[in-house]
Amino acid sequence: MDIIAAISTGQAATAIGIVRVSGDGCFALCDRLFRPLSGKPLSQHPARQMVYGDVLDANGALLDRGLAVRFPGPRCYTGEDCAEFHCHGSPVVLRELLTALFALGARQALPGEFTKRAFLNGQMDLTQAEAVIDLIDAETAAAAKNAVAQLDGALRRPLEQVQDALLDVTSRFYAVVDYPDEDIEDVEPAQIAAALEQSDRTLSGLLATASRGRLLKAGVRTAIVGRPNAGKSSLLNALAGYQRAIVTDIPGTTRDTVEESVLCGGVLLRLIDTAGIRETEDAVERLGVERSRAALESADLALAVVDGSADATAEDAAVQALAARCPRWIAVYSKQDLGSRDLPAADPRWANPPAAAVRLSSVTGEGIDALEDAVAALFPAGDPHQAGSLLTDARQEDAVRRARDALRRAKAALEGGMTPDAVLTDAEEALSALGELTGRTAREDIVSRIFSRFCVGK
Template sequence: MEQGQSTETIGAIATPLGSGGVGIVRLSGPKSLTVAQRLFLSARQTFEAFKPYRLHHGWVTDVHGARLDEVLVSFMPGPGSYSGEDIVEINCHGGPAVVQAVLEAVLECGVRLARPGEFTLRAYLNGRLDLTQAEAVAEMINAPTASSLRLAGSKLAGGLGRYIRDLRQRLESLRVQMCVAVDFPEEEIECLAPEELQAGLEQVLVDIEAIMANFERDRYWRDGALVVLAGRVNAGKSSLMNAILGRERAIVTPIAGTTRDYLEEQVNLSGLPVRLVDTAGLRETDDLVERAGLSRSRELLEQADLVCVVLDSSQALTADDRALLQEAPNETTLVVLNKQDLPPHTETQEAVAAQGLPTVPAVAVEADGVDALIRAVRQRLVGERQEPEQGELVPNLRQSQGLAQAREELRALYDECRNGVPYDLLSVRLETACTILSEIIGEMTPAAVLEQVFGEFCIGK
């Protein structure tokens, strides 16, 4: 799809699947108004035409004129709409059958079913959003906490796009001055001195480093963290998971090996989004299902941002406990001394202390014990940082990788400049860095990148 108005009209359900109070069917493209006029029967006898940006009450019909539902319909003409094209939204009752019937009526009028993210793709292609803003739309939809929502909102408002655009413009200015020196070497034109080029590059590099530091510092607030509860059977992992969630998610019994597969839940730890996983208890077993669960548990341990090694502090360490502690890396491990309501086992306390790993006491049956664990998890993941500041710009993984590539080009350019490499050769690296920054904001982005970005959207957005 090339930039500009599309000749196709697309339609999709814009609200989540399932029952709800309201369901929305959205259309975008040149036939949107025509389709609305064909399927809409106004409740007002004086109705003559759709007025832009207003809700019109009436009924939506099928192509044969049979009423499907009582609705509110809005018309938003392009270019002043979300996609930059004519948009119609049909607000009907939110039952699955109702919404599907309305969508089918729309499609029978020659409208094509939208692909994932196609409404936002059209907004990008029509200049309504840059690529960082388009990605922020998906981040807004998927934001699990208020903190991640604010981070996405800052990018949706265009803050990151402006920041990167400014970096590129400063590099383009240096590039123009370098080109003057290359194209007119014998003219008496004041050219950019190497010292000035180095000073300009240094400042751009400082600003790239600053925003990349935001990615590293705040990525858990934006993307969430994977926290895995690991340990031998009956150490109390499932009880702790239930206590953190505040409900009975995992089955808890005195029988060893009750959890044979892993259980995963999303949880908000005081604003920090976390994927909390309760893994199968570590032990030797001939049970094929349990062995498969143990294999998957070990994969999760390798992927985890934080591993909570849960130990029964009232019992001596087993061989499985010791093996897990030996394998645990200090930077991503928290030892949870569970069952503090029982008499402690001295050997266990001393053995854990000898490992030098950070520890936290926990009691699944007491609120204070669980709160201490939650505070310790947050401390290990984000330190003393409470929440990202209002308006802070945090790039996503794609954007951060692009910034890293631009940074490496500029670092190499800086070193080559200091070593006296001619400007005509230096300009190649500068052009490459400018191109990378342009790709981040979508001014010149390969089709494969666009397909990857918008393919992750839901249909209807």
């Protein structure tokens, strides 16, 4: 008997707390710690039906009054018998109940062990298991929709189509070779070529989503740059909704990078407020300027802030020229509550023009919505019908890329006139890479690493 148990609702006090139990024999164990007011044991109540009663501690004393529910395997999350106690969310009550479960033979569940059992029992593949942690960690509606669609199999299904096509080709070839006397239709090169071509298109389409998937999951690294006192920290505070950075009228207040995560236009931005970029003899400020330049070099998006109430300076032009080296940037003209000047023309020396030019006031909020619209246009949510098709993990991207590359080697060998058996070596390599992705052929260390990212109780 290997019954696991854990608190599934965290350690903070909440209105309701949940303790989850899973493993063969867990119903008998739960009967000893839960006394339904109906007088009938929990194990005799209908499956998936909440039952009201007394929750007992290890000594049989009343601990709480709440609900319990049982989920017989395999039609449940883990694929084996499991149950849940829904108690009042006192951490003390939950820990006492967990202690009572341990005293009766259960053990503490490891991080992600409930989901790992679901994978091992065939309830989900690795792409769906990774979607569980993505759904828990989602910080935007778009990220949550992509994760829940993957949990529903949106990523698994196209991968299975590729696997099935390759397995059909390889299995038929081996049948012809191993049973030459049987009347088995030979594998034609044209059939192999068609299967490889369709599989290549599917995998290439998935790879094309990786960049957007990374930004969806991790957020857009965004550097707020400008000369001293341009309004960078005020913009950070306006987007964050509170006084995250110190703001004064003294130029050079920000000496180091300040980071904050915000939702802007439905997009998760990892904002980095930087020190004002200018030439300075101050050693500390100079270090801050160097960090500002480094943050800009690694950013996905730059917000180049210029004091829109004053005449442009050479420092403003230098900042915008630096921002133009970023993959995407928006020109932000701040302090509109203090007045406004005409926007300067695009500088021909810029490596790329700004995606948008926005006037705003961080004090009044004027123009913030225009900035949100500009950000949303740069990072569109995509077609809602394609939710779940984004690769959001480096492991997924690597496996798909290796599979696609192996398929292309197989195509090149076939086009070069090599015999089918030579082509199949690369086709089987592609199958192996896809097996790592879905879990069919994943090594134990890869599986363990994936589930170690989970919290205890999931």
